[in-house]
Amino acid sequence: MKLSNALFALLTMIASTQALATDGYLAHGYGVKAQGMGGAGIALPQDALAAATNPAGMGLIGNRVDAGVTWFRPQREIELVNTAGGSKMFDGTYDANDSENFIIPEFGANYDVSPTLSLGISVYGNGGMNTDYSKAIPLLGNTPARMDLAQLFIAPTVAWKVTPNNVLGLSLNLAYQRFEVKGLQNFAAPVGSPQQSSSAPNNVTNKGYDSSTGVGVRVGWIGQINDAVSLGATYQSKTYMRKFDKYKGLFAEGGDFDIPENYGIGLAVKATPQLTLAADVERIKYSDVDSVGNSINNLLQQGQLLGSSKGPGFAWRDVTAVKLGASYAYSDNLTLRAGYNHSSQPIRKSETLFNVIAPGIVQDHLTLGATYVLPNKGELSFAYMHAFEEKVKGNGSIPAAYGGGEANLKMYEDSLGVAYGWQF
Numbered sequence: 121m122k123l124s125n126a127l128f129a130l131l132t133m134i135a136s137t138q139a140l141a142t143d144g145y146l147a148h149g150y151g152v153k154a155q156g157m158g159g160a161g162i163a164l165p166q167d168a169l170a171a172a173t174n175p176a177g178m179g180l181i182g183n184r185v186d187a188g189v190t191w192f193r194p195q196r197e198i199e200l201v202n203t204a205g206g207s208k209m210f211d212g213t214y215d216a217n218d219s220e221n222f223i224i225p226e227f228g229a230n231y232d233v234s235p236t237l238s239l240g241i242s243v244y245g246n247g248g249m250n251t252d253y254s255k256a257i258p259l260l261g262n263t264p265a266r267m268d269l270a271q272l273f274i275a276p277t278v279a280w281k282v283t284p285n286n287v288l289g290l291s292l293n294l295a296y297q298r299f300e301v302k303g304l305q306n307f308a309a310p311v312g313s314p315q316q317s318s319s320a321p322n323n324v325t326n327k328g329y330d331s332s333t334g335v336g337v338r339v340g341w342i343g344q345i346n347d348a349v350s351l352g353a354t355y356q357s358k359t360y361m362r363k364f365d366k367y368k369g370l371f372a373e374g375g376d377f378d379i380p381e382n383y384g385i386g387l388a389v390k391a392t393p394q395l396t397l398a399a400d401v402e403r404i405k406y407s408d409v410d411s412v413g414n415s416i417n418n419l420l421q422q423g424q425l426l427g428s429s430k431g432p433g434f435a436w437r438d439v440t441a442v443k444l445g446a447s448y449a450y451s452d453n454l455t456l457r458a459g460y461n462h463s464s465q466p467i468r469k470s471e472t473l474f475n476v477i478a479p480g481i482v483q484d485h486l487t488l489g490a491t492y493v494l495p496n497k498g499e500l501s502f503a504y505m506h507a508f509e510e511k512v513k514g515n516g517s518i519p520a521a522y523g524g525g526e527a528n529l530k531m532y533e534d535s536l537g538v539a540y541g542w543q544f
Contacts, residue, residue: 142507143441143463144404145480146247152188152539156489156503157445158459160398162386163342163352167541168228171242171277174340174354175289178230178240179279188539190224196251196531198476203525210259218252236281246271251477256303265303267477272296285344293336295359295379300329307426318426320369327366334361352386371411372431381405400443406436406466416474420519434478435471440464457489469515472527479529482507498542507533
């Protein structure tokens with residue numbers, strides 16, 4: 121996929137600012153307005169970022185432009201206990217917050233070509249993960265451990281109002297991702313050595329940034345059941361990405377790291393003229409991406425080396441996220457929002473070792489938001505999210521082949537977003 125130099129530079133700048141880890145490694149919501157409602161938006165589009173959640177929503181928002189930015193601050197920490205055959209040689213607490221403040225931009229625009237057809241585009245951070253340790257983790261390697269994964273979507277979208285009460289939407293998801301990892305030298309033993317863990321030991325760690333591109337689709341529907349109730353449904357295909365060649369000895373299938381399939385349903389109810397309630401249920405199929413879903417036991421019990429066709433990954437389970445939100449029109453100029461998001465736990469207690477560099481464990485999110493209409497009719501929106509501290513204590517998580525012991529994970533997050541939008 122060829123991009124102009126200017127566009128490529130823009131993508132790199134946006135991707136380099138991401139560090140998301142909420143519903144697994146996908147964001148809890150897309151667009152500042154939806155973020156203030158726990159991420160709910162499948163049946164309730166509110167801005168030109170709607171295509172990130174349900175492309176049918178672009179057919180209901182009119183002619184508008186939205187741009188925003190979110191400050192995101194994850195706090196992550198790991199603890200190693202009873203390591204090295206009980207000698208506790210590698211025991212200790214490791215802070216992964218050498219990088220802890222991230223800026224995540226968003227942009228969307230939509231235009232009604234006719235009363236039944238709209239065209240738009242949404243640009244957003246799909247998800248990502250960042251850990252940045254100030255010192256080496258001797259169990260893993262001899263340099264400070266670091267992982268940086270960022271994913272960006274550009275989604276040109278078409279929406280059709282097929283009947284007065286039913287809208288269909290289709291987005292072409294143009295994806296870009298960037299990845300770097302450091303400090304995993306212990307998994308890069310030379311070919312033929314008794315400790316060999318990788319099919320390509322020279323492409324496991326400390327290779328600098330690598331990037332890849334790919335394409336997928338998202339489809340959606342929103343139906344107005346009556347004056348008060350709307351339903352929505354959406355499906356995003358797996359996004360097939362080019363391989364990370366620099367890390368073909370780390371990720372399964374020679375550096376493959378596709379973006380998972382996901383789908384969901386949503387409900388929006390106008391309970392009173394001022395109060396709107398929304399609820400979404402989303403399913404994210406992490407286990408269908410081998411580099412994310414495969415177990416370390418593929419290496420230890422089946423002899424599948426890192427980077428091989430069935431090589432080990434992070435052993436993430438599929439995630440179900442429930443998103444609840446409320447929007448209250450306090451006045452003609454001020455709308456208040458609140459929400460809650462709960463996602464199931466992707467990381468098993470027995471699989472925390474590799475997830476020392478990918479601790480996407482938070483589950484419960486509380487959100488608040490507001491929109492104020494300015495005198496020029498522009499909309500200034502805010503959203504705050506707190507993901508409560510979550511812990512996953514290892515249970516047989518460091519295999520005997522690596523000395524035994526446990527890797528315990530801890531994480532919480534905060535974010536604050538601001539966006540400006542206007543109708544035209």
